[in-house]
Amino acid sequence: MKTVGIIGGVGPDTTAKVYLELIRYFRLAGESRYPSITIHNMPFSFKLEHEAVIKNIHLEKMLPHLLSAAKILEKSGATFGILPCNTLHKFIEEIRKEVTIPFLNILEETAFFIKNLNIHKVGILGTNTTMKEKLYEDAFVKQKISFFYPNKIEQKYLSQLIKDLLDGNQNEKHKNQMRTLTAALHTRGAEAILLGCTDLQMVADKINRGIPIIDSTEILIRATLRELTKKQR
Numbered sequence: 001m002k003t004v005g006i007i008g009g010v011g012p013d014t015t016a017k018v019y020l021e022l023i024r025y026f027r028l029a030g031e032s033r034y035p036s037i038t039i040h041n042m043p044f045s046f047k048l049e050h051e052a053v054i055k056n057i058h059l060e061k062m063l064p065h066l067l068s069a070a071k072i073l074e075k076s077g078a079t080f081g082i083l084p085c086n087t088l089h090k091f092i093e094e095i096r097k098e099v100t101i102p103f104l105n106i107l108e109e110t111a112f113f114i115k116n117l118n119i120h121k122v123g124i125l126g127t128n129t130t131m132k133e134k135l136y137e138d139a140f141v142k143q144k145i146s147f148f149y150p151n152k153i154e155q156k157y158l159s160q161l162i163k164d165l166l167d168g169n170q171n172e173k174h175k176n177q178m179r180t181l182t183a184a185l186h187t188r189g190a191e192a193i194l195l196g197c198t199d200l201q202m203v204a205d206k207i208n209r210g211i212p213i214i215d216s217t218e219i220l221i222r223a224t225l226r227e228l229t230k231k232q233r
Helices: 012-028 046-054 059-076 085-098 106-116 128-132 137-142 153-164 172-186 198-206 216-229
Strands: 004-007 038-040 079-081 121-125 147-148 191-193 213-215
Touching: 004 012, 004 147, 004 216, 012 038, 012 216, 038 059, 046 059, 046 085, 046 128, 046 153, 046 213, 059 085, 079 198, 085 106, 085 121, 106 137, 106 191, 106 213, 106 216, 121 172, 128 153, 137 147, 153 198, 153 216, 172 191, 172 198, 172 216, 191 198, 191 216, 198 213, 198 216, 213 216
Parallel strands: 004 038, 004 079, 121 147, 121 191, 191 213
Antiparallel strands: none
């Protein structure tokens, strides 16, 4: 059986959801045993998390943690790896070069998924880094998908929302913010809204159901299932 290695900690709630959902899907599929999963939770400071993920500063300080985690997972016996964080996929190629095991790419998997839905214009909700670094651009251009982000005021509210989620806080305010943000992007022509920050899956059930929502976390989970259940040659 293949073993997935998960670089965890950004954020912990998403890491936990990925683990639990993989277990749940194995049960639903009638598998005879649990999936083989290894998680390494990166020991970085809360301050660095907020700087890199929310403020888009000192992002390079995350790279040593990512490379160390990838090597730890490889040595533990993982046959492939995943990083449940859109923002830190800025470093996915550096991670791939550091180890011999393959790493799935949430950006590529998401673009391929959207292409198969025949969706051509997407509104992306993500961190400041995801927006400023245009992380989805290459993958979307390759699949001929156009996209746009919230305006500056909307992004400010979104960044605070993501910070709250990273801190483990959820309340009625987030429900209203998500509805407002998704409606605004939909009004400006988005055929669907992409949750381009894996932590946004925690409030995905609070979004207007009349607007198509694409959850990058769910896409990564399904891609991981595909690899876990693929027969080794």
